[in-house]
Amino acid sequence: METCITKLRxxxxxxxxxxxxxxxxxxxxxxxxxxxxxxxxxVFPVRKLSIQGLRRGNEKLYRARVSGLGNVEFTTAGNLPFxxxxxxxxxxxxxxxxxxxxxxxPSPLHAGSVPHVSDYTLALQMIARLGQxxxxxxxxxxxxxxxxxxxxxxxxxxxxLGTNVTSKNILATVLEIL
Numbered sequence: 047m048e049t050c051i052t053k054l055r056x057x058x059x060x061x062x063x064x065x066x067x068x069x070x071x072x073x074x075x076x077x078x079x080x081x082x083x084x085x086x087x088x089v090f091p092v093r094k095l096s097i098q099g100l101r102r103g104n105e106k107l108y109r110a111r112v113s114g115l116g117n118v119e120f121t122t123a124g125n126l127p128f129x130x131x132x133x134x135x136x137x138x139x140x141x142x143x144x145x146x147x148x149x150x151x152p153s154p155l156h157a158g159s160v161p162h163v164s165d166y167t168l169a170l171q172m173i174a175r176l177g178q179x180x181x182x183x184x185x186x187x188x189x190x191x192x193x194x195x196x197x198x199x200x201x202x203x204x205x206x207l208g209t210n211v212t213s214k215n216i217l218a219t220v221l222e223i224l
Contacts, residue, residue, distance in 0.1 A: 050174040053209040058173070060166055062213050067169030069218040073141055082192065083223040086141050087183075088176070088216060090114045090204075092134035095126065108197075110184075112136055114215030118204055120184065122197035133187040134196075136204060137221060144175050176216075178206045185221065192222045 054063070073086035094111040098119065101107050105121045108128070112118050118136065126134075138144070146168070182204045185193040207215070 047171070047174050050177055050209060051170045054170050054173055054177075054211065057209060058170075058211065063169045063173065064165060065213045066211065066216050067165065067172055069213075069216060070141065070144060070172060073218055074220065076139075084220050085137070085139055085223050086218070086220050087137040087139040088141075088144070088218050089221065090136040090138070090182075090215070090217075092136065095128035095134055097126075097128065105200075110134070110136070112204075114207060115204055118182075118202070120197055120202040121200050123199060124196060126196060127186075135185050135187070135193070135221075136182040136202070137185055137193075138176075138180055138204075139183060140180060144172055146171055146175060173211050176206065176211060177208045180204055180206055185223070188224065192224050194224045 058066075070088070074084075076086055077084050091113045092110045093113055096109050098107040098109050101121050104123050106123075106125075107119060107121050108126060110118045110120070115136065128134075180203070182202045183195055184197045184202055186196050187193055
């Protein structure tokens with residue numbers, strides 16, 4: 047992780063780093079409201095989706111070209127409507143993991159001093175965690191703007207961003223999921 051942080055320190059300006067950090071830091075917690083999940087996540091739009099072939103049983107292998115992530119392959123038994131004009135996104139919902147350990151002040155019950163860590167260092171650590179592989183959700187936007195999970199029967203592992211992170215490929219938002 048330290049090697050990744052060193053690379054990021056050389057690639058990203060402090061302003062850009064803190065911008066990404068604040069986008070993610072201030073996402074609200076997940077909640078259910080009006081029979082929908084309001085999921086804070088980082089969204090990666092799918093630019094192109096194609097079927098690559100058949101796998102075991104009735105599963106199909108799909109390849110998606112994804113903004114910020116490159117090519118992502120996954121299998122599903124479902125038929126994805128990739129020829130229809132629908133918006134697909136990969137969502138990284140593990141916001142608590144990305145944020146890392148809490149930097150809240152220590153409780154008075156715990157003696158000893160905890161070294162202060164700057165927001166810039168916390169931001170670099172957060173972005174380094176974004177660079178690691180993660181389990182993604184594939185969502186399709188419904189006509190009313192909400193999202194529905196598709197390809198849910200298999201885990202979709204995405205390689206992560208590595209050190210190719212820019213504020214342009216980080217879209218932190220809350221999606222409404224049916």
